[in-house]
Amino acid sequence: MIDVIQNIIIYTILWGSIYLLISIGFSLICGVLRIFHLGYGITFVIAAYGMWFFLSDMQMGLIPSIILMLLLQMFIAVFVFYKGVFQRYLDEEENLLVISILLFLAASHFSNWLYPVTAGVTIPTTLVPGMLKIGAVNVSYQMIAAAVVGIVVTALFVLMFLKTRTGLIIRAMSQDLNAARLMGASVDNMYYLAMIMAVIPPSICVLMIAPFWGIDPQMGEPLLITALLIAILGGLGNLKGNIMASYLIAFIHFSTSFLLAPRFMGFAALFVTLIFLIVKRGGIVAGETIW
Amino acid sequence: MNKARLFFTVVTIMLCIALGISPASAQKGKPIKIGFMGDLSAPFSLSAQAAAKLAVSEMNAAGGILGRPVELITEDTKGEIPKGIEIYKKLVMHNNVDAVVLAEKVEMSVAGMQIGAELFREFPHIMFSTLGSGDAIWHHVRDDYERFKFGFQTYYFVSSHYLEIMGGQIIPDFFKNYVGVTKVALIYEDMDWTKPLRQGLPGVSPSLREVYESKGLEVVYEKTISLDQKVFSTLFEDVAKEGACMMDCVVGYIDQPAFIKQWAQSSARDIPWFFWGGLAGMPMAWNMTEGMIAGGSIGSSFVRVAITEKTIPFMDNMVEKYKTGPIFGSHTTYDTLYGYKKALEQADDTKDINNIIKSLENVRETAVLGKIGWDSRYHYNIPYPDYVTPIVQWQDGKMVPVYPSDVAQGTFQQPADLRK
Numbered sequence: 001m002i003d004v005i006q007n008i009i010i011y012t013i014l015w016g017s018i019y020l021l022i023s024i025g026f027s028l029i030c031g032v033l034r035i036f037h038l039g040y041g042i043t044f045v046i047a048a049y050g051m052w053f054f055l056s057d058m059q060m061g062l063i064p065s066i067i068l069m070l071l072l073q074m075f076i077a078v079f080v081f082y083k084g085v086f087q088r089y090l091d092e093e094e095n096l097l098v099i100s101i102l103l104f105l106a107a108s109h110f111s112n113w114l115y116p117v118t119a120g121v122t123i124p125t126t127l128v129p130g131m132l133k134i135g136a137v138n139v140s141y142q143m144i145a146a147a148v149v150g151i152v153v154t155a156l157f158v159l160m161f162l163k164t165r166t167g168l169i170i171r172a173m174s175q176d177l178n179a180a181r182l183m184g185a186s187v188d189n190m191y192y193l194a195m196i197m198a199v200i201p202p203s204i205c206v207l208m209i210a211p212f213w214g215i216d217p218q219m220g221e222p223l224l225i226t227a228l229l230i231a232i233l234g235g236l237g238n239l240k241g242n243i244m245a246s247y248l249i250a251f252i253h254f255s256t257s258f259l260l261a262p263r264f265m266g267f268a269a270l271f272v273t274l275i276f277l278i279v280k281r282g283g284i285v286a287g288e289t290i291w
Numbered sequence: 292m293n294k295a296r297l298f299f300t301v302v303t304i305m306l307c308i309a310l311g312i313s314p315a316s317a318q319k320g321k322p323i324k325i326g327f328m329g330d331l332s333a334p335f336s337l338s339a340q341a342a343a344k345l346a347v348s349e350m351n352a353a354g355g356i357l358g359r360p361v362e363l364i365t366e367d368t369k370g371e372i373p374k375g376i377e378i379y380k381k382l383v384m385h386n387n388v389d390a391v392v393l394a395e396k397v398e399m400s401v402a403g404m405q406i407g408a409e410l411f412r413e414f415p416h417i418m419f420s421t422l423g424s425g426d427a428i429w430h431h432v433r434d435d436y437e438r439f440k441f442g443f444q445t446y447y448f449v450s451s452h453y454l455e456i457m458g459g460q461i462i463p464d465f466f467k468n469y470v471g472v473t474k475v476a477l478i479y480e481d482m483d484w485t486k487p488l489r490q491g492l493p494g495v496s497p498s499l500r501e502v503y504e505s506k507g508l509e510v511v512y513e514k515t516i517s518l519d520q521k522v523f524s525t526l527f528e529d530v531a532k533e534g535a536c537m538m539d540c541v542v543g544y545i546d547q548p549a550f551i552k553q554w555a556q557s558s559a560r561d562i563p564w565f566f567w568g569g570l571a572g573m574p575m576a577w578n579m580t581e582g583m584i585a586g587g588s589i590g591s592s593f594v595r596v597a598i599t600e601k602t603i604p605f606m607d608n609m610v611e612k613y614k615t616g617p618i619f620g621s622h623t624t625y626d627t628l629y630g631y632k633k634a635l636e637q638a639d640d641t642k643d644i645n646n647i648i649k650s651l652e653n654v655r656e657t658a659v660l661g662k663i664g665w666d667s668r669y670h671y672n673i674p675y676p677d678y679v680t681p682i683v684q685w686q687d688g689k690m691v692p693v694y695p696s697d698v699a700q701g702t703f704q705q706p707a708d709l710r711k
Contacts (some may be wrong), residue, residue, distance in 0.1 A: 016524070118334050120575030120620070131556060137528065140556030211581065212556055213521065214549035222521055251358055257525040263517040264480065 003136040010137045010252040012122075017147035018249035020154045020204035023230040023242055024272050025198035028157070031174050031237030032194040033288035035086060039100030040227060041220030042107045043199050046073055047109040047206035048215045052121045062124070066207065074201040104220060112217035146208035154243060159215055161239070161291050167233045171195065174237065174290035175256050225261035233273045234284050241285030248284070251272075322362035323355070323641060325628070326382030329402070329422075330370035335620045339364060339394030339421060341613035342621035345605070345667040346628040348612075356632050357641060364388060366393060379403050383414045389641065390417040390631060394620050397423025397484070401571045404431055404442045411441050415644035417651070419627045420444045422620040424543075424568075425484040426492070429669040436668075440648055443665050444555060445623040445630075445672040447568070447680045454488065456675050458502040465694045466537060467508060467684065470563065470703055475503055476512035476535035478526070480542040488541050489515065499541065511535050515547060523550050528558035535562055543568040549581045555583035561707045563588060566680070573618060575687050585687070586706025590680045592622050594690045596698045598660055598679050605659045623672075626658035630665070630672075 029037045050072045054065035079104065089096040115121050128141035161167035169191055172180040181187050201224070206213075213219075231247055234241030249269050256268035277283065316403060326344045329336030340557055347363045355361055364386050368375040375395070379402075382388045391407070400420035407418045418441055420428050428444040447539045454638070465501075466472045479485040491498035500510045511533040514526065522544060530538060538559070548571045554560060561595065565588045571574055572591030576584050595605050609617045635641055638650035652667035661679040665672050681698045683690040686709055689703035 007525065011525065017668075069430075116334055117570065118575060120571070120578045122579050122581055124581060126408065126581065132562075136532075138531075138558040139524075142556065143524075162653070210551070212524075212552045214546040214552075215579070217544070222519060254523070254525060258529070261514060261516060262523070262526050263520060265522065266517075267517065 003078050006135045007247050007258050008251070009219070010134055010139060012247060012251040013142055014147040014250075015254065016152075016250035017150035018143075018205070018209060019226060019230055019246035019250055020243060021146070021150040021152075021208065023199045023202045023227040023234075023246060024157060024239065025209055026224075027228040027234065027237055027242040028194055028198045028290070030231055031084065031190070031239065032170055033191060034092075034177075034237070035237075037081075037100060037198075038097050039081060039104040040102040040198075040202070040286070041224030042076070043073060043202040044109050044206050044220040044223045045104075045111055045217065046076060046183060046201040048123060048219060049115060051123055051216070054120075055123075067194075070200070070203055073203055074196045077195040077199045078192055083192060085192075099160065103227065104224070107218045108220055115217070117216065121215050123207065123215060123256065125207045125208055126211040127208075138147075140212060141209045142208070146205075149208050149243060154239075157197075157201075158239065158291070159218055166190070166193065177182075182235060199229045229269060229273055229275055232283060233276060235282055235286045237290055238283075238285040238287055241283055244284050315699070320359075322360045322384060323407075323632075323635070324362045324364060324388040324390075326386060326388040326391040327363055327365045327394065328368050328375060328382070328391065329365075330396075331365075331367040333370065335422060335618055336394050338609070338615050338618045339392075339460060339620040339624040339678070340628050341609055342394060342605075342614045342617065342625040343394070343628060345608055350628070350632060354638060356635050357639065359641065360631075364668075368399060370395070370399075375399050376406050379406050380410065383407070383410050383416055386478050387414070387571055388416060389653060392419045392421055392624060392627065394422045397425035397427055399423070400429045400442075400444070401431070403528075404428065404439060405442060408438050408682050413430070416441060417631070417647065418442045419631070420446075421623040422446070426487055427483075429666075429671040432670045433668070440670075441644070442652060443627075443670045443672075445627045445665075446661065447560045447590065447619070447678070449622065449659075451523055452500050453567070453674075454496045454499065457499065458506060460695070461682070461689060462503060462508065463504045466539075466565075467506065469694065470537060472537040474509045474511045474536050474637070475536055476530045476533065476538045476562075477503070477510055477514075478538055478540045478542065479515045481515050481517045482544060484543075485515075485541050488662060499539070503539075516542075518544055521546055521549050524557050527554055527559035530562060531558035533538065535559075538562055538564040539563050541564050542566055543563075545569075547571045551576075551580045551584050551587060554587075555585075561705065563655075563706050566591065566627060568619065570689070571685075572683070574616070577685065582688065584685045585709045586685065586704070588682055588693070588703070589690075591683045591690055592619070592660060592680050594681060594683050594692050596681055596692050596700065598681075599657050599697060601659045622659045626656075626660060626663040627672075630654055630656050630663040632656075660685055661684045676705045 022105055026040045029035055044265045050069040051065050054060045085099050127145045130141050131138045132141055136155055159173055169185045173185060230245040234245030252269045252272050253265040257265050318445040327340060329340055331337060343363055347361045350361050366378040368378055369453050374710045378496055382391055392404050395562050399516045400423040424446045429437040429444060432442055434490045478487050488499040511534055514528050536622055563586055570587040571587060573593055606617050609615055633656040634654040637654055651665055655662050655664040662677045681692040682694040693701055693703045
């Protein structure tokens with residue numbers, strides 16, 4: 001039993017930190033733009049296939065490919081989603097949701113057409129090969145590295161929100177948009193910034209998890225669902241809640257997996273979230289603010 | 292002969308000559324039509340389509356079947372069953388095909404079989420399922436032969452069949468004696484085709500666990516995983532804890548790259564696995580997993596082994612003429628068409644459907660993967676040792692056939708040794 005507890009604790013910490021990378025961008029858009037961004041899954045697909053395009057088709061090195069992939073992500077976030085969809089359909093929520101998800105699905109299908117499974121897409125981003133034994137548990141260094149990066153990126157986001165003027169403006173906007181605007185906040189610029197910032201964690205996430213994750217054109221769907229679940233459980237758009245929910249979902253996933261069966265992980269997390277929302281409406285940190 | 296009759300006879304003969312009509316040429320010139328149905332956006336159906344085209348072009352170059360040309364009519368189901376049913380009807384009723392080849396998931400073949408049974412009396416034809424692995428096709432024939440006798444199934448292994456092969460050859464011979472396994476972990480994917488293996492089929496076959504235990508191997512772990520599962524690390528921790536010597540993974544559709552990558556970075560990394568099928572048996576699996584697949588074994592027909600004199604030319608022609616590698620469904624489609632050709636020639640008949648069915652039930656023809664032929668009662672293709680799928684192990688970037696011995700090109704090695 002001690003082995004099982006050790007496993008649950010270690011996997012909860014590791015995967016909870018990875019879940020931060022998966023979900024924090026989604027929460028940021030929820031918190032700042034007040035948009036339920038169903039097209040968010042596209043960032044994972046572009047991270048993988050955009051990277052492969054530059055790396056394999058354009059024959060660029062790893063670092064230039066990562067930089068170009070990030071620029072592509074930012075371009076799509078700002079010009080396709082923000083200017084093309086969000087600005088245009090801000091008052092028509094149903095259209096905004098439908099178009100966002102259609103764009104995401106179209107990107108997945110396009111990737112599948114461009115790079116079917118026989119293309120053998122892979123992202124060679126193993127930072128540290130090998131395994132570490134922690135008690136009775138063996139974990140890969142890469143998984144630990146992904147978890148550390150998850151914590152660092154989240155910490156940088158939190159510090160930015162708490163310690164910088166830009167962060168202060170974003171927090172003000174998330175509390176009261178009109179008041180922030182009246183105080184001279186450049187709302188549009190902050191929206192652009194939020195859209196750009198939101199693509200960074202999922203892009204890093206794909207790079208970090210690729211050595212132990214399957215790369216396929218549909219990979220965005222389960223990752224989007226994980227992000228959604230965490231954001232909803234944490235309290236839409238609240239980063240504090242997002243952090244707590246990441247570890248809580250990881251705990252549910254891995255306690256179910258080790259104590260019951262791995263195939264019930266997803267169901268258990270959905271069930272607990274549903275019960276939680278019935279008991280505590282609005283999630284762990286229910287509020288209209290980002291922090 | 293009076294003048295009028297002479298004139299009429301001459302005109303008739305000239306007309307016949309002009310139109311190229313003669314009793315003999317009317318029979319010879321009419322093509323044997325084969326309808327091909329597949330999801331033509333999926334790599335496996337595309338590969339099967341290329342295999343069908345290759346077989347038909349070879350047959351026509353060699354004089355057709357019984358002197359008649361062969362015509363292939365290809366249709367795209369887009370993987371949608373309602374569309375597939377309409378296409379099946381069109382092929383049988385409008386195109387009047389002699390046979391329909393369904394190179395798609397087993398559910399599509401079952402739907403085809405149902406609609407085919409409705410049409411069979413008025414439009415006699417043969418149906419071949421060349422990609423579905425489940426037991427549903429032959430169960431139809433077993434349960435109602437008269438109604439479904441036109442249906443034949445070709446696949447590398449039909450689910451319940453494989454138990455006989457596992458029990459008869461692979462477990463006692465390969466796993467136990469060759470690999471040296473004493474304890475095994477069984478991992479199934481949650482799909483219809485694995486159900487007979489998880490639970491057994493009453494009166495037909497035992498479960499896989501029972502087969503293992505009957506051969507003196509201990510099953511220390513048994514779990515079913517879902518298709519959408521992405522995290523497998525926890526499973527590997529449990530398998531390692533239970534002391535399994537080998538993981539028999541009854542999977543074909545799970546996220547195999549994720550499974551393999553996480554296995555290679557887990558406590559179970561020195562425990563070899565055997566996959567029943569899927570992506571891990573395709574050449575790009577090495578790159579997709581950055582070589583982490585080393586040590587894994589799988590039943591694969593994509594490896595370049597001359598099982599018969601047809602194997603290597605088939606693989607080369609597929610790439611050369613159709614720019615597609617032979618992936619699953621292509622060997623079976625190609626072999627099926629040659630089995631059909633042989634059956635028609637053996638029957639010396641292309642019309643009497645009962646005669647053709649009887650001939651198919653008794654035919655044996657040299658195939659890409661051994662010998663093609665179908666069971667006379669249940670209409671699944673005769674399995675190993677007639678129809679061979681080599682077990683390969685990934686070693687140094689290559690799939691090396693390690694079993695059976697007559698096609699082996701290397702020996703099984705433990706994953707830990709391969710990583711050194």
